[in-house]
Amino acid sequence: MSEPASKPAAGTLTANIHLRWEDVDRTIPVPLPRGDCTLLDLLPAARAISHEATAVALEQARSQGREISCRAGCGACCRQLVAISVVESQSLADLVAAMPPERQSVIRRRFTDAIGRLEESELLDPHEAKGERSIVAADQGARDATLQGVGRRYFELQIACPFLENESCSIHPDRPIVCREHHVTTPAENCAKLYQVNVDRVEPAARLGEALARTADHVHGTGAFMIPLVLSLEWSEAHGPLLKKPQDGKVLFQTMMGELT
């Protein structure tokens, strides 16, 4: 669910950014890193803008009589194919690496188990180089190989996100932007039957995760794709240092805003 942006950290300044979505104008405070920084340092700004873009969409939905049915303790959406930017993949990999050893091994084991199930199900090629592979329909032609078909097969496996515990997100303050943006207006129980019954989502006014992916490609040539969350750790092992190269923070922010529009 949406929540206010957190206070700016030391080494950041606050800029008032004017945003316009169709006929909606908003000026919001956005935390920006001072001087040189990495793309990871843009995450607080991206989250603040995403928060506002989601709030605008939720207000519009409510004004149309649509009520948000998401509720605490419902983790059905955390068994979907969650795709995130490489910037957020690296952020999650750093988060896991900073966990105490015992906790870290629990989380790493869940990532390994999830990947093992995808390989067994032929949604992931075990022979392809780690950090290069993605989830695909390995038996194209035999089954639905479209993006929606792959999403459906992933959901059928009911692989819980490695961070899901007791049907709640165990990394709530650090969860990816796409998780923050996700709100539905159909009955919550429909989400457990995704692809069988209708699930209406509220589309945010802007998708910051995708803007971050395009920014990473623009700045570091990563490719503008989104990564399945469960592949975050292996992507980071192969490519993580690329995102740690510092650049002028102002230029990075301007690049992200350019990719947003």
Ligand code: SF4
């Ligand atoms: S990061 Fe959290 S909210 Fe996002 S899919 Fe995983 S458990 Fe769910």
